[in-house]
Amino acid sequence: MASQSGEHLLRAAQMAEADRITIASGVPGHELMARAGSGVAAAARRMAAPGARILVICGTGNNGGDGYVAARLLQAEGRDVAVMAPLGPATTADAGRAAADWAHGRGAAVAIDADVAGYDLVIDALFGAGLNRPLDGAALDLARRLNASGRPVLAVDVPSGLNADSGQAMAASVRAAATVTFAARKPGQLLLPGRLLCGDVTCVDIGIAPETIARVAGGIFRNSPDLWQASFPAPSLEAHKYRRGHVLCGSGGPLSTGAIRLAARSALRVGAGLATVAAGLDACRAHAAHLTAIMIREAEGAGDFARLLDDARFNAVILGPAGGVGPELAARVEAAARRGRALVMDADAISSFAGAPERLAAVIAAGEGAPVVMTPHDGEFARLFGDVAGVMDVGAKYERAVAAARMTGAIVVLKGADTVIAAPDGRAAINDNAPPWLGTAGSGDVLSGLVGGLLAQGMPGFEAAAAAVWIHGAAAQAFGPGLISEDLPEQVPAVLRRLLRQGAQAGAAR
Ligand SMILES: NC(=O)C1=CN([C@@H]2O[C@H](COP(=O)(O)OP(=O)(O)OC[C@H]3O[C@@H](n4cnc5c(N)ncnc54)[C@H](O)[C@@H]3O)[C@@H](O)[C@H]2O)[C@H](O)CC1
Numbered sequence: 001m002a003s004q005s006g007e008h009l010l011r012a013a014q015m016a017e018a019d020r021i022t023i024a025s026g027v028p029g030h031e032l033m034a035r036a037g038s039g040v041a042a043a044a045r046r047m048a049a050p051g052a053r054i055l056v057i058c059g060t061g062n063n064g065g066d067g068y069v070a071a072r073l074l075q076a077e078g079r080d081v082a083v084m085a086p087l088g089p090a091t092t093a094d095a096g097r098a099a100a101d102w103a104h105g106r107g108a109a110v111a112i113d114a115d116v117a118g119y120d121l122v123i124d125a126l127f128g129a130g131l132n133r134p135l136d137g138a139a140l141d142l143a144r145r146l147n148a149s150g151r152p153v154l155a156v157d158v159p160s161g162l163n164a165d166s167g168q169a170m171a172a173s174v175r176a177a178a179t180v181t182f183a184a185r186k187p188g189q190l191l192l193p194g195r196l197l198c199g200d201v202t203c204v205d206i207g208i209a210p211e212t213i214a215r216v217a218g219g220i221f222r223n224s225p226d227l228w229q230a231s232f233p234a235p236s237l238e239a240h241k242y243r244r245g246h247v248l249c250g251s252g253g254p255l256s257t258g259a260i261r262l263a264a265r266s267a268l269r270v271g272a273g274l275a276t277v278a279a280g281l282d283a284c285r286a287h288a289a290h291l292t293a294i295m296i297r298e299a300e301g302a303g304d305f306a307r308l309l310d311d312a313r314f315n316a317v318i319l320g321p322a323g324g325v326g327p328e329l330a331a332r333v334e335a336a337a338r339r340g341r342a343l344v345m346d347a348d349a350i351s352s353f354a355g356a357p358e359r360l361a362a363v364i365a366a367g368e369g370a371p372v373v374m375t376p377h378d379g380e381f382a383r384l385f386g387d388v389a390g391v392m393d394v395g396a397k398y399e400r401a402v403a404a405a406r407m408t409g410a411i412v413v414l415k416g417a418d419t420v421i422a423a424p425d426g427r428a429a430i431n432d433n434a435p436p437w438l439g440t441a442g443s444g445d446v447l448s449g450l451v452g453g454l455l456a457q458g459m460p461g462f463e464a465a466a467a468a469v470w471i472h473g474a475a476a477q478a479f480g481p482g483l484i485s486e487d488l489p490e491q492v493p494a495v496l497r498r499l500l501r502q503g504a505q506a507g508a509a510r
């Protein structure tokens with residue numbers, strides 16, 4: 001996985017290991033801290049106007065050490081800086097050295113009960129990656145006072161109280177306007193609510209080598225084109241429509257036909273060569289009034305659907321959008337999986353296996369490695385995996401998604417404003433480009449179509465799912481507020497143009 005390109009996200013333990021390797025290679029820890037503190041000071045200069053009063057709240061560990069370094073630098077250039085050490089003096093060698101350097105500069109210390117509202121900028125260097133239990137006592141009180149004060153906060157590494165791995169607040173967390181982190185972003189800075197609590201995140205290079213980061217990384221990435229551009233299907237003259245795959249889309253009943261049309265149109269928009277909707281006769285009639293490039297085939301039940309799949313040209317299948325929860329839909333899933341077709345399971349297809357993840361795993365295993373991508377939201381995920389130990393009861397969202405992927409053999413897209421894409425091999429990508437207005441009726445149908453369209457063109461499952469999620473967010477951003485799902489497929493061409501331009505530029509640079 002370390003060879004996978006893309007922006008690595010490092011957990012706290014992996015960050016500490018990167019620190020250890022770097023220090024062992026001859027870069028002293030206080031040098032890392034000096035660079036970290038310098039990055040904090042630079043951010044503070046951007047946030048605080050000349051003459052602004054700055055308060056630096058320093059903890060006892062190395063997070064506090066970064067704060068002392070920043071305080072000394074800002075003070076040395078004439079800034080009005082005070083330091084509060086609510087939990088007592090520094091307890092680590094590097095932080096102690098930074099505190100002593102600050103003190104020699106005749107730094108002003110303030111009492112823990114100082115009124116934080118009197119400052120123009122507060123630098124939160126209380127806890128960082130070393131947070132190992134919920135805030136309590138004086139620390140909890142101070143975090144709450146800070147949030148209540150409305151003063152702009154610059155967090156060092158992570159806002160105090162935020163779990164850097166899971167993005168969850170531990171009892172409470174400081175809410176920062178901006179965060180300066182070091183060497184690599186952390187999963188908790190992209191997951192919610194962590195992303196909101198961090199504000200704008202700046203990642204400062206403090207001299208930890210990229211190969212060290214790749215060496216300690218654990219397969220968690222920020223979702224971006226870097227992650228999957230290499231396998232993204234670029235249009236080419238010899239790739240005629242039959243080479244770009246044919247997606248078979250299972251429809252719902254005659255009054256529930258719009259969802260699968262959104263999916264089928266999205267599959268074509270993202271580049272699939274052909275798309276066909278399979279539906280009962282009445283639903284076919286409804287589709288016929290709406291469809292042009294998308295073809296229609298009659299299939300009354302699971303048996304008819306399975307017979308359609310005898311045609312190997314249907315190399316990708318989308319099931320679930322308004323498909324109707326029940327054994328019929330489960331049987332269609334089984335038909336597609338057993339024939340080794342690339343399969344997208346959304347909505348009702350997932351819920352048709354509610355409480356039976358082992359059965360789904362067996363069905364997928366029968367497909368002998370054909371990619372299966374499931375795209376649950378939290379509710380569908382809980383209905384499928386709710387009773388599975390080691391899935392629902394693990395800490396971070398990406399851990400739940402990876403556990404589910406490992407258990408079922410599917411690529412799991414656990415949707416939300418912080419969608420996670422997870423693979424059975426442990427890779428996970430956290431997506432952070434989805435705007436709030438993407439949460440509109442039918443947007444999940446569009447996503448399932450984007451995934452199916454990319455699978456039809458031969459993208460591997462994890463990369464197809466990650467690319468689809470990113471394109472989905474980018475299309476919504478391109479349209480803006482007022483978006484409805486019918487708008488999404490129409491934004492895809494502009495996103496593809498950008499992607500292909502980036503791909504061409506990257507190729508030229510190689
Ligand atoms: N390569 C890098 O990223 C660098 C990071 N630096 C900074 O170092 C901190 C991590 O420092 P550490 O000493 O491990 O822990 P903290 O300072 O975050 O925590 C201090 C200390 O507090 C104790 N503690 C934990 N939770 C609680 C709690 N709820 N209540 C009370 N006390 C608590 C625990 O014992 C911790 O040790 C990292 O964030 C960066 O800011 C380096 O400066 C440079 C390289």
Ligand SMILES: [K+]
Pocket residue numbers: 063124125126127128155156157158159160
């Ligand atoms: K902090």
